Amino acid sequence: MKASDDMAAEGRRTARVVQERSISTRAELLDGAARVFSRLTYAEARLKDVADESGISAGSMYFHFGNKVDLAQAILQVQQERMTAALTEVLEQELTGLDALLAIADRLSQLIASDITVQAGIKLGLQPGTGLDADANGPYFEWIRITESLIRQGGEDGSIKPELDAAAAAEYVNVVFVGAQLLSEIEDTWASFPERFQRVRPHIVGFLSSQPRD
Amino acid sequence: MKASDDMAAEGRRTARVVQERSISTRAELLDGAARVFSRLTYAEARLKDVADESGISAGSMYFHFGNKVDLAQAILQVQQERMTAALTEVLEQELTGLDALLAIADRLSQLIASDITVQAGIKLGLQPGTGLDADANGPYFEWIRITESLIRQGGEDGSIKPELDAAAAAEYVNVVFVGAQLLSEIEDTWASFPERFQRVRPHIVGFLSSQPRD
Amino acid sequence: MKASDDMAAEGRRTARVVQERSISTRAELLDGAARVFSRLTYAEARLKDVADESGISAGSMYFHFGNKVDLAQAILQVQQERMTAALTEVLEQELTGLDALLAIADRLSQLIASDITVQAGIKLGLQPGTGLDADANGPYFEWIRITESLIRQGGEDGSIKPELDAAAAAEYVNVVFVGAQLLSEIEDTWASFPERFQRVRPHIVGFLSSQPRD
Amino acid sequence: MKASDDMAAEGRRTARVVQERSISTRAELLDGAARVFSRLTYAEARLKDVADESGISAGSMYFHFGNKVDLAQAILQVQQERMTAALTEVLEQELTGLDALLAIADRLSQLIASDITVQAGIKLGLQPGTGLDADANGPYFEWIRITESLIRQGGEDGSIKPELDAAAAAEYVNVVFVGAQLLSEIEDTWASFPERFQRVRPHIVGFLSSQPRD
DNA sequence: CATGAATGAGTTTTCATTCAT
DNA sequence: CATGAATGAAAACTCATTCAT
Numbered sequence: 001m002k003a004s005d006d007m008a009a010e011g012r013r014t015a016r017v018v019q020e021r022s023i024s025t026r027a028e029l030l031d032g033a034a035r036v037f038s039r040l041t042y043a044e045a046r047l048k049d050v051a052d053e054s055g056i057s058a059g060s061m062y063f064h065f066g067n068k069v070d071l072a073q074a075i076l077q078v079q080q081e082r083m084t085a086a087l088t089e090v091l092e093q094e095l096t097g098l099d100a101l102l103a104i105a106d107r108l109s110q111l112i113a114s115d116i117t118v119q120a121g122i123k124l125g126l127q128p129g130t131g132l133d134a135d136a137n138g139p140y141f142e143w144i145r146i147t148e149s150l151i152r153q154g155g156e157d158g159s160i161k162p163e164l165d166a167a168a169a170a171e172y173v174n175v176v177f178v179g180a181q182l183l184s185e186i187e188d189t190w191a192s193f194p195e196r197f198q199r200v201r202p203h204i205v206g207f208l209s210s211q212p213r214d
Numbered sequence: 215m216k217a218s219d220d221m222a223a224e225g226r227r228t229a230r231v232v233q234e235r236s237i238s239t240r241a242e243l244l245d246g247a248a249r250v251f252s253r254l255t256y257a258e259a260r261l262k263d264v265a266d267e268s269g270i271s272a273g274s275m276y277f278h279f280g281n282k283v284d285l286a287q288a289i290l291q292v293q294q295e296r297m298t299a300a301l302t303e304v305l306e307q308e309l310t311g312l313d314a315l316l317a318i319a320d321r322l323s324q325l326i327a328s329d330i331t332v333q334a335g336i337k338l339g340l341q342p343g344t345g346l347d348a349d350a351n352g353p354y355f356e357w358i359r360i361t362e363s364l365i366r367q368g369g370e371d372g373s374i375k376p377e378l379d380a381a382a383a384a385e386y387v388n389v390v391f392v393g394a395q396l397l398s399e400i401e402d403t404w405a406s407f408p409e410r411f412q413r414v415r416p417h418i419v420g421f422l423s424s425q426p427r428d
Numbered sequence: 429m430k431a432s433d434d435m436a437a438e439g440r441r442t443a444r445v446v447q448e449r450s451i452s453t454r455a456e457l458l459d460g461a462a463r464v465f466s467r468l469t470y471a472e473a474r475l476k477d478v479a480d481e482s483g484i485s486a487g488s489m490y491f492h493f494g495n496k497v498d499l500a501q502a503i504l505q506v507q508q509e510r511m512t513a514a515l516t517e518v519l520e521q522e523l524t525g526l527d528a529l530l531a532i533a534d535r536l537s538q539l540i541a542s543d544i545t546v547q548a549g550i551k552l553g554l555q556p557g558t559g560l561d562a563d564a565n566g567p568y569f570e571w572i573r574i575t576e577s578l579i580r581q582g583g584e585d586g587s588i589k590p591e592l593d594a595a596a597a598a599e600y601v602n603v604v605f606v607g608a609q610l611l612s613e614i615e616d617t618w619a620s621f622p623e624r625f626q627r628v629r630p631h632i633v634g635f636l637s638s639q640p641r642d
Numbered sequence: 643m644k645a646s647d648d649m650a651a652e653g654r655r656t657a658r659v660v661q662e663r664s665i666s667t668r669a670e671l672l673d674g675a676a677r678v679f680s681r682l683t684y685a686e687a688r689l690k691d692v693a694d695e696s697g698i699s700a701g702s703m704y705f706h707f708g709n710k711v712d713l714a715q716a717i718l719q720v721q722q723e724r725m726t727a728a729l730t731e732v733l734e735q736e737l738t739g740l741d742a743l744l745a746i747a748d749r750l751s752q753l754i755a756s757d758i759t760v761q762a763g764i765k766l767g768l769q770p771g772t773g774l775d776a777d778a779n780g781p782y783f784e785w786i787r788i789t790e791s792l793i794r795q796g797g798e799d800g801s802i803k804p805e806l807d808a809a810a811a812a813e814y815v816n817v818v819f820v821g822a823q824l825l826s827e828i829e830d831t832w833a834s835f836p837e838r839f840q841r842v843r844p845h846i847v848g849f850l851s852s853q854p855r856d
Numbered sequence: 857c858a859t860g861a862a863t864g865a866g867t868t869t870t871c872a873t874t875c876a877t
Numbered sequence: 878c879a880t881g882a883a884t885g886a887a888a889a890c891t892c893a894t895t896c897a898t
Contacts, residue, residue: 021898022861041341043257047889057863062890064861126400127255140400168413171397175414179393183385186340186354199382200389207417236878261872271880273875278878282872449876450882469769471685475868485884490869492882554828555683568828596841599825603842607821611813614768614782627810628817631849664857689893699859701896706857710893 026064028054030078030117033071037120038189042072042130069131072124076132079121080139086111087146097154098208101147102201105177109197112181113190122185147173151208160208169208176200240278242268244292244331247285251334252403256286256344286338286346293335300325301360311368312422315361316415319391323411326395327404336399361387365422374422383422390414454492456482458506458545461499465548466617470500470558497559500552504560507549508567514539515574525582526636529575530629533605537625540609541618550613575601579636588636597636604628668706670696672720672759675713679762680831684714684772714766714774721763728753729788739796740850743789744843747819751839754823755832764827789815793850802850811850818842 032054036045047068051058065071090103112118124132125139148170154160160169180200184193246268250259261282265272279285304317326332338346339354362384368374374383394414398407460482464473475496479486493499518531540546552560553567576598582588588597608628612621674696678687689710693700707713732745754760766774767782790812796802802811822842826835 019860025861041255041257041344043255044341044344046887048887058889059864059891060862062892063863066890068889127258129254130258171410172414172417175390175393175397175410177393178396179389179391182392182396183354183389196385196389200386203386203417203421239878260870272873273881274879276873453882469683469685469772471683472769472772474866486868487870487885488883490871491884494869496868555686558683558686568825599838600842600845603818603821603825603838605821606824607817607819610820610824611782611817624813624817628814631814631845635845667857688891700894701860702858704894 022064025056025060029056029061029064029071030074032056034075034078034117034120037072037075037124038116042068042124042127042132047071072130072132075117076121076124079118079125082111082115082118083108083139096157096159097150097152098159098205098210101150101154101173101208102205104146104150105173105197105201105204106194109177109181109194113184113193119190144170144174154208154210158210161210164208172207173204176204236278239270239274243270243275243278243285244288246270248289248292248331248334251286251289251338252330256282256338256341256346261285283344283346286344289331290335290338290346293332293339296325296329296332297322310371310373311364311366312373312419312424315364315368315387315422316419318360318364319387319411319415319418320408323391323395323408327398327407333404358384358388368422368424372424375424378422386421387418390418450492453484453488457484457489457492457499458502460484462503462506462545462548465500465503465552466544470496470552470555470560475499500558500560503545504549504552507546507553510539510543510546511536511567524585524587525578525580526587526633529578529582529601529636530633532574532578533601533625533629533632534622537605537609537622541612541621547618572598572602582636582638586638589638592636600635601632604632664706667698667702671698671703671706671713672716674698676717676720676759676762679714679717679766680758684710684766684769684774689713711772711774714772717759718763718766718774721760721767724753724757724760725750738799738801739792739794740801740847743792743796743815743850744847746788746792747815747839747843747846748836751819751822751836755826755835761832786812786816796850796852800852803852806850814849815846818846 029050032052033045033050035053036049040049045068047058047061050071051061061071065074086107087104090100090107093100093103095103112122148166151160151164151169151173152166155162155164155166177197180197181190181193184190184196243264246266247264249267250263254263261272261275264285265275275285279288300321301318304314304321307314307317309317326336362380365374365378365380365383365387369376369378369380391411394410395404395407398404398410457478460480461478463481464477468477475486475489478499479489489499493502514535515532518528518535521528521531523531540550576594579588579592579594579597579601583590583592583594605625608625609618609621612618612624671692674694675687675692677695678691682691689700689703692713693703703713707716728749729746732742732749735742735745737745754764766772790808793802793806793808793811793815797804797806797808819839822839823832823835826832826838
């Protein structure tokens with residue numbers, strides 16, 4: 001049995017190496033795709049561009065992702081993972097409702113400005129009808145829900161004016177956040193988003209905060 | 215010579231009929247294209263979709279609009295005309311800076327919610343790199359400029375707090391307007407835009423108005 | 429209204445011409461496809477071969493038949509129409525059960541030997557799992573049913589031994605017919621089918637006929 | 643020198659183990675291929691299907707069989723071996739011409755119904771133009787020759803009517819055998835072939851046998 | 857020997873655009 | 878002017894085969 005043990009051992013070693021190559025290829029592919037989808041519409045994007053951009057053969061793309069839709073969906077998934085991660089990271093710290101809300105918005109504005117995969121995901125999410133997951137912008141609505149619950153929490157922990165209508169306040173916060181995001185996208189593909197958000201942030205604070213600030 | 219007179223007369227009549235048909239065809243084409251471009255990306259949209267949607271043959275499109283890009287550009291132009299018309303209409307009334315600003319925003323929110331060509335234009339304007347006029351979203355920046363000048367005017371006519379930084383205030387107003395627009399687009403393709411804007415409008419008024427309101 | 433009447437009239441004339449061209453193109457395409465599918469497996473057949481064989485551009489194929497499967501299905505349909513036509517033609521003559529049965533077999537053996545579209549249909553029908561209509565060989569079973577009913581009829585009209593088990597007799601007839609067909613296909617792509625069937629035909633007659641023959 | 647003896651011994655053991663694995667892999671591969679080719683056309687069959695079906699990696703196939711054509715040819719060879727074996731087994735018994743003919747037919751009908759590799763071989767043999775051995779259905783013609791010679795032998799040994807034209811009689815026998823086979827293939831992939839053949843067998847016996855039977 | 861990722865040469869399919877009628 | 882069939886260039890996708898481990 002020694003021989004087959006050896007073979008098994010070698011098999012495992014080989015497998016790991018192969019798997020690593022596979023993983024890195026997949027990552028490069030996702031990266032290239034993110035770059036392409038962040039500057040082009042889904043239908044405009046050519047898979048050849050993705051292949052060239054990532055230095056991977058077109059055939060290989062079909063080994064890792066069955067087709068164009070799946071590739072786009074993979075990007076959407078990464079986007080959601082990263083945004084969720086940012087969210088949870090903040091929520092794990094024990095902050096007041098207001099601080100958590102602001103921390104999340106700050107965090108997300110930076111993430112969106114710096115992470116091209118997240119940018120690609122946002123663009124893809126806004127153009128359904130492609131075969132992409134119908135609820136691609138489920139995250140949007142989740143984000144709205146979270147905003148509302150944090151405002152309610154802030155009302156209880158004293159950081160936010162308790163008399164506010166949570167739903168209406170949440171809508172306002174989201175309008176401001178999303179508006180800043182869209183203007184930044186138009187102007188310089190999100191590069192200015194964090195600063196722009198900082199400029200309008202005081203309006204949110206002033207509206208929500210129970211502490212008079214100047 | 216009577217016969218040829220008849221023929222000439224008939225020719226004129228024919229010409230008129232043909233011309234009328236041409237005009238209506240062109241209109242139907244634009245309408246169909248607007249419906250298509252308002253729900254699909256430029257690259258996703260098939261000219262066959264436009265043909266089917268408008269009940270006009272594909273070949274005919276090439277008589278009226280040289281090609282796909284020109285068709286899209288025609289829509290962008292209509293959009294700009296209609297938005298500009300709304301703008302001028304308000305500006306022609308002699309209103310205070312604040313009232314003009316709010317009237318324009320109200321007007322535009324209604325126009326966007328109700329006019330599918332305008333909707334199509336907005337979507338097209340947000341996806342450059344297509345061969346569409348590079349400065350397709352020139353209107354955005356023009357709108358920002360107008361906002362700023364109205365705020366400055368409001369500072370002078372007393373309707374708006376004079377101590378405000380006009381540029382910063384304009385940015386805030388636009389962030390709110392654009393944010394409400396985007397959320398409405400996502401939720402129900404702009405149908406809820408006017409109401410949503412009315413809900414956030416008080417924040418704008420509260421921030422700008424020199425008159426304390428409750 | 430004279431002008432538009434003229435236009436309508438011209439429209440009709442144009443439409444007819446266009447339609448004729450369309451029909452002939454479609455026919456040539458079907459013909460070329462039949463030639464290709466009669467010598468190659470569905471999966472082996474290249475659409476380029478069909479295009480070349482019929483002198484029609486590849487793109488045009490997709491105008492007339494949406495895709496490869498539909499093209500194959502169109503051939504199957506033509507095959508079924510032609511075989512059904514042969515069948516009905518015989519059945520319309522008032523023949524005895526035996527004569528009808530034999531006439532149909534004769535007719536079909538000639539049709540199969542001479543009509544390349546029918547040949548293509550037979551081959552296609554025998555290779556499902558392609559996306560072709562699952563019941564592509566429904567005709568086979570229909571044919572078996574008809575055989576059985578003619579034998580029963582022959583039992584009643586006195587042309588066929590009444591004591592025969594119709595189902596079993598039908599199976600035998602079909603086995604012989606189909607066997608002759610398959611051997612002819614292998615040997616010379618059906619060219620020898622009619623003669624071969626004539627050689628084995630007496631076995632069928634001897635078995636079924638109520639009249640002693642030598 | 644003991645160490646190197648050990649190594650040599652282990653080397654031999656390893657070699658044997660490897661060799662055994664090789665043999666079983668080859669067998670599984672052939673089996674999987676048979677299953678795939680028995681339900682799909684050569685061109686439809688994906689080597690990946692074979693790999694999945696046999697649980698062997700695609701790359702490994704290329705070690706054992708140079709390429710797709712060779713794999714198919716290996717199956718054809720197994721089919722021919724098994725059919726020939728059945729044939730010779732019967733021929734080795736000293737039977738009359740008629741009994742030998744019937745025994746062979748019975749044997750083959752059972753073999754075809756039960757052996758998926760034989761089924762695969764039959765299907766492959768009927769789709770040339772693939773790159774498979776041109777005379778893939780040589781066996782068919784060989785079988786016809788054997789039939790004829792057994793009929794002639796039967797004429798001499800008294801088991802078959804001596805006045806029969808051997809060639810014509812052989813054709814009839816083959817038509818019936820092949821017809822039953824094809825109908826069974828269509829109906830239930832050969833499962834019913836033995837029974838069906840038994841149902842039509844009396845026609846063959848009645849035609850050939852020199853002994854009046856009822 | 858086995859594995860499975862990678863490749864590239866084909867194939868199918870799509871669609872803007874042209875053009876004869 | 879309108880129509881819709883035809884075209885071709887480009888895109889998506891497939892898969893036998895190779896090859897590093």
